[in-house]
Amino acid sequence: MKKIIKNAIIVTMNKENEIIRNGQIEIEDNLITYVGVTRESDGDVIDAKGNIVMPGFVNTHCHLAMTLFRGYAENSNFRNWWMDYMRPLEEKFEVDDCYYGATLGMLELIKNGVTTVADFYLHPEETARACVDTGIRTNIAIGAITGKEILSQESLAEAAESISISPLIKPILYAHSVYSCDESQFNELNKFAKSNGLIKSTHASETLTEVGIIDNKYSMTPIKLLESYGFFDTPAILAHCVHCDSDDIETMTQYDVTVATNPSSNLILGSGIAPLYSFIKNKINVSIGTDGAASNNNLNMFKEMYLADNLQAGVLNQPRAITTIDALKMATIRGALALGYDNLGRLQEGYLADLIMIDVSRPNMQPLNDIYNNLVNACESNNVIMTMVNGKIVYKDDEYYCNADYRDIVDHCNKIITRIDNK
Numbered sequence: 001m002k003k004i005i006k007n008a009i010i011v012t013m014n015k016e017n018e019i020i021r022n023g024q025i026e027i028e029d030n031l032i033t034y035v036g037v038t039r040e041s042d043g044d045v046i047d048a049k050g051n052i053v054m055p056g057f058v059n060t061h062c063h064l065a066m067t068l069f070r071g072y073a074e075n076s077n078f079r080n081w082w083m084d085y086m087r088p089l090e091e092k093f094e095v096d097d098c099y100y101g102a103t104l105g106m107l108e109l110i111k112n113g114v115t116t117v118a119d120f121y122l123h124p125e126e127t128a129r130a131c132v133d134t135g136i137r138t139n140i141a142i143g144a145i146t147g148k149e150i151l152s153q154e155s156l157a158e159a160a161e162s163i164s165i166s167p168l169i170k171p172i173l174y175a176h177s178v179y180s181c182d183e184s185q186f187n188e189l190n191k192f193a194k195s196n197g198l199i200k201s202t203h204a205s206e207t208l209t210e211v212g213i214i215d216n217k218y219s220m221t222p223i224k225l226l227e228s229y230g231f232f233d234t235p236a237i238l239a240h241c242v243h244c245d246s247d248d249i250e251t252m253t254q255y256d257v258t259v260a261t262n263p264s265s266n267l268i269l270g271s272g273i274a275p276l277y278s279f280i281k282n283k284i285n286v287s288i289g290t291d292g293a294a295s296n297n298n299l300n301m302f303k304e305m306y307l308a309d310n311l312q313a314g315v316l317n318q319p320r321a322i323t324t325i326d327a328l329k330m331a332t333i334r335g336a337l338a339l340g341y342d343n344l345g346r347l348q349e350g351y352l353a354d355l356i357m358i359d360v361s362r363p364n365m366q367p368l369n370d371i372y373n374n375l376v377n378a379c380e381s382n383n384v385i386m387t388m389v390n391g392k393i394v395y396k397d398d399e400y401y402c403n404a405d406y407r408d409i410v411d412h413c414n415k416i417i418t419r420i421d422n423k
């Protein structure tokens with residue numbers, strides 16, 4: 001049956017940045033079939049009651065199961081956080097721990113208005129199971145996840161096959177970083193990306209320590225090293241990019257490269273502030289990621305969008321360095337394009353029905369003088385009252401509509417942490 005959302009303020013994020021008041025969206029199966037003013041039409045009606053309907057957020061860099069380690073290792077820098085805290089904890093993981101951690105992360109994302117997430121973590125088949133149970137669209141990393149994997153075209157094909165259990169899942173090729181992976185791993189990913197048309201991703205230039213290590217070893221920057229590996233020959237997403245110099249930026253402009261910025265994680269671990277303004281000015285695609293909850297503490301795209309925008313204003317002493325429309329595009333359409341979707345991240349006919357409803361009746365959203373400003377600078381994840389993925393409502397008015405039971409998942413996660421702590 002057709003679904004009809006009526007009486008909405010529709011923030012389309014289309015090419016004209018159109019906002020439609022008294023708008024209506026019609027959805028058949030998983031696709032949007034009409035976006036316009038409210039009209040007579042048959043179907044299941046959802047009355048938006050004047051609230052905002054916009055595309056769901058696209059989180060282009062996350063480590064979902066690290067939700068289990070929320071609050072661990074605060075006040076440490078990246079290297080201590082990773083080597084002294086995260087690695088030893090991960091060694092105590094049992095395979096299905098990743099299912100529970102990923103599911104908790106997905107439930108948090110759904111509640112916060114995220115409809116697509118790119119996940120880079122251990123046991124990708126467990127993340128795939130979590131995706132099936134929660135109903136969020138997921139790009140799941142396969143490849144050199146810890147850096148220790150020996151990759152081949154066969155092992156990559158097998159890994160891709162093992163996670164392809166839902167139309168909501170797409171594989172994304174991944175090598176952790178240039179300091180934990182070697183050239184042969186990048187070569188295998190490049191080859192597989194070319195023959196299968198898949199997007200690739202890695203962490204790049206996250207910390208000054210990383211830049212120093214790569215300079216000592218190769219006498220070049222991480223970006224230049226990736227270029228020498230041929231990593232940019234097909235579309236790639238680079239997470240963090242905090243320490244990129246003007247040569248790096250010039251290099252990046254020559255390829256189909258997206259920066260997935262993670263401002264909270266970079267602040268908490270003392271990594272720095274990425275030069276987003278320069279990326280955008282040089283027409284490099286920028287998207288937003290939450291990173292994992294172990295380095296961010298939550299998976300909240302509103303916070304990331306606010307920081308991505310306003311840190312540039314503060315650092316550059318330039319109030320509108322990044323416009324609020326740009327910030328919203330980074331969190332929606334630009335993320336969708338980065339992940340290789342050509343029909344996601346906008347509300348328009350023929351696009352996937354991944355959308356969220358924002359309650360504008362609450363005090364922090366009134367008055368609605370400037371909708372884009374309110375969404376970036378005033379809105380909070382608690383304003384999200386409905387999340388729809390692929391035409392299906394997965395969250396509405398504080399209730400989940402999926403196959404994962406929130407209480408059960410939380411109980412399991414707490415048991416996992418008790419077990420790991422006592423090992």
Ligand SMILES: [Zn+2]
Nearest residue numbers: 203239291292
């Ligand atoms: Zn990361």
